[in-house]
Amino acid sequence: MKKIPVTLKVNGESYDLMIAPYRTLLDVLREEIQLTGTKKGCDVGDCGACTVLLNGQPVNSCLVLAATAQDAEIMTIEGLAQKGKLHPLQEAFVKEGAVQCGFCTPGILISLKALLDKNPAPTMEEVKTAMAGNLCRCTGYSKMFKAVESVTSGLGR
Amino acid sequence: MSDYYAVGKSVPRVDAVDKVTGEAVYTADVNLPGILYAMAKRSPHPHARILRIDTRRAEALPGVKAVITAKDVPDILLGLKLRDAPILARDRVRFAGEKVAAVAAVDEDTALEALGLIDVEYEELPAVTDVKEAMKKGSLLVHENLHTYAGLPAPVKNTNTFLHETFSKGDTALGFAQAELVFEHNFTTQAVHQGYLEPHAAVADIGPDGSVTVWSSDKVPFRVRSLMAEIIGLPITRVRVIPSLVGGDFGGKGMIFDEPLCYYLARKSGRPVKMVMSRQEEFLAGSPRHPSIIRLKAGVTKSGELVAWEGNAIFDSGAYAAYKPQVGLGGTKKLAGTYRIPHVRIDGSYVYTHTVPCGHCRAPGDPQASFAVESFMDMIASNLQMDPFRFRWINALEDGDLSPVGEPWKGINIKETMTAAVKSSGWGKPKPNPHYGIGIACAERPTGTGESSAVVIVNGDGSVNIISGSSDPGTGARTILCQIVAEVLKVPMERISINLVDTDSAPYDQGAGGGRTTFVAGQSAYRAALEVKKELVASAAKLLKCPGEQAQDLIEVSDGFLFMKSDPDKKISYSQAVKAVGKSQLMAEETFSCNQLDDTCFATHIAEVQVDPERGYVEVKRITAAHDIGFAINPAAAEGQIEGGIVQGVGFAILEEMQRAEGKVTNPTLSDYKLCTSLEAPEIVTLLIEGAPGPGPFQAKSIGELPTCPIAPAVANAVFDAIGVRITDLPITGEKIVKALKESGAARPVSAAVRKEG
Amino acid sequence: MKFELLQPRSLQEALEMKKNYGDKARVLAGGTDLLVLLKDQKLTAEAVMSLAGVRDLNFIRYEDGRGATLGALATHGGVAASPIIQQKFPDLAEACSQVGAVQIQNLGTVGGNLCNASPAADVAPPFLLMDAVLTLASTRGERRVSIHDFFQGPRRTVLQADEILKEIFVPEVPGRRGATYLKLGRRKAMEIAIVGIGVAIHLNGSDQVVSECRIAMGSVAPTPVRARRGEEILRNQEVRDELIEEVAVVAAEEASPISDVRASREYRLDMIRVLCRRAARVALARARGNKEEGL
Secondary structure (H helix, E strand, O other): OOOEEEEEEEOOEEEEEEEOOOOEHHHHHHHHOOOOOOOOOOOOOOOOOOEEEEOOEEEEHHHOEHHHHOOOEEEOHHHOOEOOEOOHHHHHHHHHOOOOOOOOHHHHHHHHHHHHHHOOOOOHHHHHHHHOOOOOOOOOOHHHHHHHHHHHOOOOO | OOOOOOOOOOOOOOOHHHHHHOOOOEHHHOOOOOOEEEEEEEOOOOOEEEEEEEOHHHHHOOOEEEEEEHHHOOOOEEOOOOOOEEOOOOOEEOOOOOEEEEEEEOOHHHHHHHHOOOEEEEEEOOOOOOHHHHHOOOOOOOOOOHHHOOOOOOOOOOOOEEEEEEEEEOOHHHHHHHOOEEEEEEEEEOOEOOOOOOOOEEEEEEOOOOOEEEEEOOOOHHHHHHHHHHHHOOOHHHEEEEEOEOOOOOOOOOOOOOHHHHHHHHHHHOOOEEEEOOHHHHHHHOOOEOOEEEEEEEEEOOOOOEEEEEEEEEEEEEOOOOOOOOOOOHHHHHOOOOEOOOEEEEEEEEEEOOOOOOOOOOOOOHHHHHHHHHHHHHHHHHHHOOOHHHHHHHHEOOOOOEOOOOOEOEOOOHHHHHHHHHHHHOOOOOOOOOOEEEEEEEEEEEOOOEEEEEEEEEEOOOOEEEEEOOOOOOOOHHHHHHHHHHHHHOOOHHHEEEOOOOOOOOOOOOOOOOOOHHHHHHHHHHHHHHHHHHHHHHHHHHHHOOOHHHHHHHEEEEOOEEEEOOEEEEEEEHHHHHHHOOOOEEEEEEEEEEOOOOEEEEEEEEEEEEEEOOOOEEEEEEEEEEEEEEOOOOHHHHHHHHHHHHHHHHHHHHHOOOOEEOOEEOOOOOOOOOOOOOOOOOEEEEEEEEOOOOOOHHHOOOOOOHHHOOHHHHHHHHHHHHHOOOOOEOOOOHHHHHHHHHHOOOOOOOOOOOOOOO | OOOEEEOOOOHHHHHHHHHHHHHHEEEEOOOOOHHHHHHOOOOOOOEEEEOOOOHHHOOEEEEOOOEEEEEOOOEHHHHHHOHHHHHHOHHHHHHHHOOOOHHHHHHOEHHHHHHHOOOOOOOHHHHHHOOOEEEEEEOOEEEEEEHHHHEEEOOEEOOOOOOEEEEEEEEOOOOEEEEEEEEEOOOOOOOOOOEEEEEEEEEOOOOOEEEEEEEEEEOOOOOOEEOHHHHHHHOOEEOOHHHHHHHHHHHHHHOOOOOOOOOOHHHHHHHHHHHHHHHHHHHHHHHOOOOOOOO
16 A cells, blocks of 8 residues: 655654555554653544544544545644653653553543533533543553542642 | 651553563563474364364464374373363363463464364364252262272362361350341352453473473462473473563462463474464363352341351362362452351362363352452441441450451451542542442451562672562562662662573572462561672671671661661672672571461451443443552552552452353453453552551562452442442343342432441 | 545635535544544545535524524534523533533534434434434535434435535524433433433413423434424323323333444333433423423
């Protein structure tokens, strides 16, 4: 299959790539741009480990063809910390012990970032709903809830 | 506990920042120049003879660099103990999903296309997929040459039951004769997947001199090394295993999977090869928890004292036993729970069938046994019209008792966990609505044993390196080793470093598993730290002019300094102490090995559920979990183990099931195989019961496996409390509840049982 | 998964491509179904035509008194969050908010959900309740097809090889409409419906007399279906508990569910009755303007 030129804008950087047209955004991020922080847990949209922001919205990057993301703003976990400073959610996950094996962590942080961008003071039900597309097997989610709460408390509610 | 310097504190994990920033490297993240992507061709049949494999069309596909079948790999059988599994199926496939060939290509899409071009001609054979059929005399044999296999614990022939274990105490015939009431019931549990989010992954690279480097998601790098060396026929020195972070294990990552295939594909293609299992392959050919059929029989007095007990378990092992390091599972021994029963007889059978081979899954065998025993306890209590807590309380073991099967148990602490859980949960409180239920269950699981070594180095600047080959599949083990060393040496955590090191660079370690790391690796680090501290003290003694023979008593350490207790102002830094002996660093290495331990751990869980009887929908609202932990070196990490174990247990209780039809898994996706999402996670109240002495440093006990054991029965008991039907076949689905309610008459609101605390 | 990728920049261009490629090109909207089927090798495609560049098919338009038009590429997330849809067609908003989870809702489209023609499609029951009209476009022109004529079987629709679903029109009904969509899964998210039931109740004048009842069911037959006999029972009737029960029983009789890995036929039949009864009560309460939605 002939490769096609695609320019992807990831974490503010532009990448000019030649890729097969059927490749997913997930595979291209991981294998062509070497941004391996985005994980492949199922490759069919069932686990959320591959969650990235596409124009600010969380999506499963395993269900997006890279070529169709040509004009989009893409953000991966590698873009969450700004100039070496952790995002408050990252800090809270570290501090509250919300990270165990860490494989689901990037996807969950991206989902939660999208939530807080839209809704800085969510209810716990809204937090849980925002995370429901991200499976975690290690933590039982408890410490993640606590970490989000530690970020949003003091923001009303 | 506030007197401690570094332990007993919820310090952040040493790898947390890497993990929240996406910098953490897992095996599938390893990219090497020229790397090829490999995939396996798998059998669609549960049992068939392989007549012919034609790989020519696949080899001709552009982009395909190597194809291998059984003829390309050594004709040996593998196994952690019982060796019964080939690297690639040779003449026979024994389960749907067994690997028959593998392809390496320039990308995964090409590899996948190539799989479709491999022609395999099978002669389908009858399959035995039902465990009870497989146990019958004269059944079709899954392994005809079983008696020739290495690692078989006792010689058996012409049977699918490759292991039969019995445990007993007293005389059950006598016991049942003494009993005033006898109860008997059957329980069944399903196959469940460990559900780690990271699928198995492996990379192999062969150097110009033939030496092999392997990256693996396996949690036991040293075993990967020895198995690979054996398979290839190289000395261990020529195989180096580089551990990556492990994206969840729960028992499923202790046996090599695709590492040998990567190696033989790399050898054939001359390029490094990566193989990552798909989620579907994980379900078809992972190593799930054994399904079980359990029969229990109990004799009691009218006042509720247990006098006799029989337990019988059948574990469906699937097509191979290779994934079990002890051939059997610890769970059989647990079939009489945590109770004082004079006469006990237990037996367990492990049986081959033409289904997915089963392996270790968080507390191997225990969740099955616990579901049966703790459900049964409630059924008996209900029949006796006793409060389920009270019935357990009067039969619970106390310190000094032997275990139900007559083993010496140290530090029996079950009642403390019961009291704490009952108090905290408000056991006996009025129901907020008629279909609300509450249930209790207890469990026990020993601290694991094994061998670990650690090197502790105090550098010239006073900072500290720990070199350990132990693994941390997300449990926090490496953080805990740092805390232990920080405590001994009184060095701040940020001046201690522990890195993932390859098998050439660290001393041998048995790896994570069985709840052993805090104890075994912890002891090795603790002792190495004590040794190096002695050297620091000896050096400081000279500088402080303290008499050498008393130095170890008279000199103290704090924040990286040494000083005489009598004169704390006169300090020697670690840096000075190191330099004073004329070395660049001080170093100690300790190996700790323990094969037999009587120490064990206890837990009581109380589940509260809301049932919608019309839909059969169970919502687990709250779990109160009291755990006998000895001492929590990192309370947040301990709570994390408990919380994760609970939610995994909730999945086992109500959601998860590897459904099978004619030996094939019919729901091999995370859409149809249902792990709890954040919306299913209950509120969790964790109670860490400290104080009972454990075998680990600072009296710590293990915590990794036990939390998942009592959940299913606690939920089943709560469901019974809510709607008056008893489900004895896991998982407790809506469908089963609706059916049971129909059979029992209408959904009857259960009278609020009067409950008192013991 | 290997295919040629077509990336039209306008509907016109897409229609031209579809005309040339016909069945050889599969239409990719959100990708949440198509890419999964391609990866699982349950489908193959020579070419995939992504509509990502056809921006003007992602819209929600409302005309007072007439109804709403949804572009085929309106996402589940967009529809669920639309205040006008929430207000006028809560059943549709509820259905969209129960598809998968947030990530899937951000990708998946209502048009894609309909064209995929899964018996379990969450958006199908609300559209069936609303007598939605679909506009199918091709280079030959446009035609309008009732949702009731759209599905032909599991994963089969009346779409011709050169056609693309352009938009979906849902007419507003006179009087007061109350409606809901209830989905049964084993979890609260990331589920394919075991049973999905939509019920709409129309009131004209009295709060007690139902002028019309509509019932739509998913995952219970080869296609999503209406339960017409059940609906008749409540038409122009005064509401009584026994009647609602009867509606539920008859609706279940109209279904022909199968047993599969998600549930048995028997359980599905039971759940149609339960969900139908509950949905009817919620719909009625909403039609009456009650805040308390008497489940």
